[in-house]
Amino acid sequence: xxxxxxxxxxxxxxxxxxxxxxxxxxxxxxxxxxxxxxxxxxxxxxxxxxxxxxxxxxxxxxxxxxxxxxxxxxxxxxxxxxxxxxxxxxxxxxxxxxxxxxxxxxxxxxxxxxxxxxxxxxxxxxxxxxxxxxxxxxxxxxxxxxxxxxxxxxxxxxxxxxxxxxxxxxxxxxxxxxxxxxxxxxxxxxxxxxxxxxxxxxxxxxxxxxxxxxxxxxxxxxxxxxxxxxxxxxxxx
Amino acid sequence: xxxxxxxxxxxxxxxxxxxxxxxxxxxxxxxxxxxxxxxxxxxxxxxxxxxxxxxxxxxxxxxxxxxxxxxxxxxxxxxxxxxxxxxxxxxxxxxxxxxxxxxxxxxxxxxxxxxxxxxxxxxxxxxxxxxxxxxxxxxxxxxxxxxxxxxxxxxxxxxxxxxxxxxxxxxxxxxxxxxxxxxxxxxxxxxxxxxxxxxxxxxxxxxxxxxxxxxxxxxxxxxxxxxxxxxxxxxxx
DNA sequence: TTTATTAGTGTATATTTTACACTAATAAAA
DNA sequence: TTTTATTAGTGTAAAATATACACTAATAAA
Numbered sequence: 200x201x202x203x204x205x206x207x208x209x210x211x212x213x214x215x216x217x218x219x220x221x222x223x224x225x226x227x228x229x230x231x232x233x234x235x236x237x238x239x240x241x242x243x244x245x246x247x248x249x250x251x252x253x254x255x256x257x258x259x260x261x262x263x264x265x266x267x268x269x270x271x272x273x274x275x276x277x278x279x280x281x282x283x284x285x286x287x288x289x290x291x292x293x294x295x296x297x298x299x300x301x302x303x304x305x306x307x308x309x310x311x312x313x314x315x316x317x318x319x320x321x322x323x324x325x326x327x328x329x330x331x332x333x334x335x336x337x338x339x340x341x342x343x344x345x346x347x348x349x350x351x352x353x354x355x356x357x358x359x360x361x362x363x364x365x366x367x368x369x370x371x372x373x374x375x376x377x378x379x380x381x382x383x384x385x386x387x388x389x390x391x392x393x394x395x396x397x398x399x400x401x402x403x404x405x406x407x408x409x410x411x412x413x414x415x416x417x418x419x420x421x422x423x424x425x426x427x428x429x430x431x432x433x434x435x436x
Numbered sequence: 437x438x439x440x441x442x443x444x445x446x447x448x449x450x451x452x453x454x455x456x457x458x459x460x461x462x463x464x465x466x467x468x469x470x471x472x473x474x475x476x477x478x479x480x481x482x483x484x485x486x487x488x489x490x491x492x493x494x495x496x497x498x499x500x501x502x503x504x505x506x507x508x509x510x511x512x513x514x515x516x517x518x519x520x521x522x523x524x525x526x527x528x529x530x531x532x533x534x535x536x537x538x539x540x541x542x543x544x545x546x547x548x549x550x551x552x553x554x555x556x557x558x559x560x561x562x563x564x565x566x567x568x569x570x571x572x573x574x575x576x577x578x579x580x581x582x583x584x585x586x587x588x589x590x591x592x593x594x595x596x597x598x599x600x601x602x603x604x605x606x607x608x609x610x611x612x613x614x615x616x617x618x619x620x621x622x623x624x625x626x627x628x629x630x631x632x633x634x635x636x637x638x639x640x641x642x643x644x645x646x647x648x649x650x651x652x653x654x655x656x657x658x659x660x661x662x663x664x665x666x667x668x669x670x671x672x673x
Numbered sequence: 674t675t676t677a678t679t680a681g682t683g684t685a686t687a688t689t690t691t692a693c694a695c696t697a698a699t700a701a702a703a
Numbered sequence: 704t705t706t707t708a709t710t711a712g713t714g715t716a717a718a719a720t721a722t723a724c725a726c727t728a729a730t731a732a733a
Contacts, residue, residue: 211481211533216496217454220537244448259453263526263537287524287539289500296448300457300500302524410710412698625722647679649729
């Protein structure tokens with residue numbers, strides 16, 4: 200049942216059946232006011248060459264989170280990335296090959312720091328969540344579940360910053376939240392709320408690329424965030 | 437890798453390793469103003485006779501939800517119960533036996549309709565979440581994750597009613613929410629809010645057991661709830 | 674008939690959320 | 704060099720929502 204390469208102290212469950220376990224990774228980035236997801240052409244049968252999330256099988260000797268990190272690293276070169284489990288997809292016949300259950304995680308990455316050259320060998324590309332093609336198996340379901348989860352989490356935890364570079368402007372931050380919730384946000388109310396939490400550091404430099412006037416850069420300040428939490432309040436947008 | 441008893445059309449992934457997959461079930465009930473969980477003494481090694489959640493191994497020929505429903509039925513005799521996936525627990529060595537990943541689901545049941553006589557053969561009993569003993573492996577973590585999830589869900593979906601009988605009084609319903617959130621709720625504000633949604637049907641009968649005056653029974657009305665949703669509003673407590 | 678217990682009700686205040694329009698800076702165009 | 708076009712940045716008033724709070728009603732038990 201269990202791989203020979205990993206020897207457990209005893210085999211208590213030798214009468215039990217084991218199943219193939221995969222991980223699928225919803226790698227999300229933010230670009231041009233839109234959330235994007237990295238997809239690639241499935242490199243093996245069945246459904247070879249169809250669009251698919253980044254995935255891989257869990258090995259006998261690795262933990263679940265290890266497997267997800269390995270897959271993320273293989274396709275993006277990134278480590279230490281914010282990830283969260285979305286859920287398990289385990290109905291019979293969800294995979295056309297064999298009986299496989301798959302565990303979906305999403306990752307929030309800075310697209311500019313992401314090297315997809317390795318993934319591009321499998322035809323990988325970033326696609327906007329608004330123009331996502333049909334993916335193999337239940338991968339589209341995984342994506343919609345991920346977006347719902349992200350919407351919930353981003354409202355109460357400061358995880359959105361993972362999608363931006365170290366420095367960002369408030370207009371960019373607002374565009375990010377508008378992309379996550381797919382609805383416009385009032386500029387003044389947004390600024391009031393985010394600045395009231397006092398978790399951002401205003402820099403003296405401006406981004407002059409996206410406007411003539413130029414918008415000040417800000418940084419997320421983890422220490423300030425800890426203070427907010429310690430004071431009994433919490434992140435909320 | 438895959439069980440002989442279930443034949444897939446082809447074996448595409450024959451070079452992959454498979455792992456044991458279990459399901460664990462956090463069976464929740466409501467009794468005497470407290471949330472309760474069904475636990476039992478683990479019937480096999482390792483850690484035989486230690487307190488444990490209700491669980492079982494996923495069979496080669498059954499879907500995940502099928503496995504959870506099977507386990508729930510075995511220990512409670514119940515079918516058609518509200519359940520939700522909490523997550524996967526899959527680090528190496530989380531189980532002392534072999535490498536096992538477990539998928540946790542919680543179930544919301546009416547304790548009065550639950551027959552635990554079968555489970556009692558394994559020493560099963562209901563325990564309050566406030567006096568939960570140490571459970572095997574990471575089962576305590578599963579319970580705390582479940583409670584967090586339940587708190588989130590019960591605030592926006594009318595799932596709490598699954599913990600009550602068909603008929604219930606408003607004082608009982610309030611006690612349920614106080615148990616879920618572990619904090620007192622103002623009686624008048626609670627009634628105002630729940631009745632404003634217009635999803636309850638007031639009956640003419642009273643519960644005279646828990647007070648001298650007696651409290652009117654109410655029923656959750658699914659049709660009324662659908663109307664609320666159709667009108668663009670949503671459940672919120 | 675008195676007492677003790679829980680059910681049931683409304684309003685005023687505080688807080689939060691929402692809606693909304695002008696000035697500032699500056700690069701590009703005229 | 705002046706004008707124009709574009710995005711950044713700012714405060715207040717109204718509406719909606721959440722909170723705090725105390726008495727009367729019913730009735731079984733004493």
